[in-house]
Amino acid sequence: MQLTDPAVADYLEERLDPHDEILDEMEAYARETKFPIVGRQMGRLMALLAQAAKVRTVFEMGSGYGYSALWFARALPEKGKIICSEGDPDNVERARQYLDRADVIHKAQLRVGDAIEILAGSSGPFDLIFIDIGKKDYPRARSGWRFQDEASSLIFSRQRHPGRPHPGPAEPKPDARGIRGSRA
Numbered sequence: 001m002q003l004t005d006p007a008v009a010d011y012l013e014e015r016l017d018p019h020d021e022i023l024d025e026m027e028a029y030a031r032e033t034k035f036p037i038v039g040r041q042m043g044r045l046m047a048l049l050a051q052a053a054k055v056r057t058v059f060e061m062g063s064g065y066g067y068s069a070l071w072f073a074r075a076l077p078e079k080g081k082i083i084c085s086e087g088d089p090d091n092v093e094r095a096r097q098y099l100d101r102a103d104v105i106h107k108a109q110l111r112v113g114d115a116i117e118i119l120a121g122s123s124g125p126f127d128l129i130f131i132d133i134g135k136k137d138y139p140r141a142r143s144g145w146r147f148q149d150e151a152s153s154l155i156f157s158r159q160r161h162p163g164r165p166h167p168g169p170a171e172p173k174p175d176a177r178g179i180r181g182s183r184a
């Protein structure tokens with residue numbers, strides 16, 4: 001997700017972390033496959049927030065192949081933990097390889113299956129729950145969180161639905177309906 005003008009973003013990226021081989025590779029893979037990762041600006045922002053809030057435990061719903069998880073894992077303290085949940089086993093295997101290469105695999109537990117069910121079966125509490133599954137599942141995800149731990153912070157990713165969740169059609173598409181239904 002692009003938060004600032006692309007030219008300004010390029011300038012800042014060049015100065016902030018110009019040579020991050022693994023992030024570069026993961027981003028190239030996202031471009032090739034059109035896979036919707038959070039992107040570098042959002043990744044950095046989430047990592048900053050996690051560090052500022054002294055987050056030690058993260059539950060991630062919809063980890064894909066580990067890009068957002070890598071940002072969180074790097075932001076966590078050495079004994080911190082991120083539980084990654086993802087429905088596609090190929091993505092999970094890819095995440096395992098990337099997180100291993102980045103030397104943060106010891107902070108990660110990778111789980112394959114429905115993220116909402118995995119969360120329901122996990123013992124928290126989690127300092128942060130990051131929700132980035134199919135948007136139509138957001139209301140279900142939100143109610144799963146209610147049973148989990150009212151004290152957690154939640155980040156919902158909107159990805160292709162920035163700003164207002166729907167432009168106002170009489171019958172919004174399932175993803176937009178899901179985002180609307182996840183609001184408190």
Ligand SMILES: C[S@@+](CC[C@H](N)C(=O)[O-])C[C@H]1O[C@@H](n2cnc3c(N)ncnc32)[C@H](O)[C@@H]1O
Nearest residue numbers: 037038062064067068086087114115132133134
């Ligand atoms: C937007 S991508 C995640 C991107 C990732 N958070 C990142 O930024 O690197 C959404 C992922 O959620 C997975 N997914 C969708 N619905 C799911 C569900 N109910 N349970 C687990 N995974 C799900 C998809 O397979 C996909 O990999």
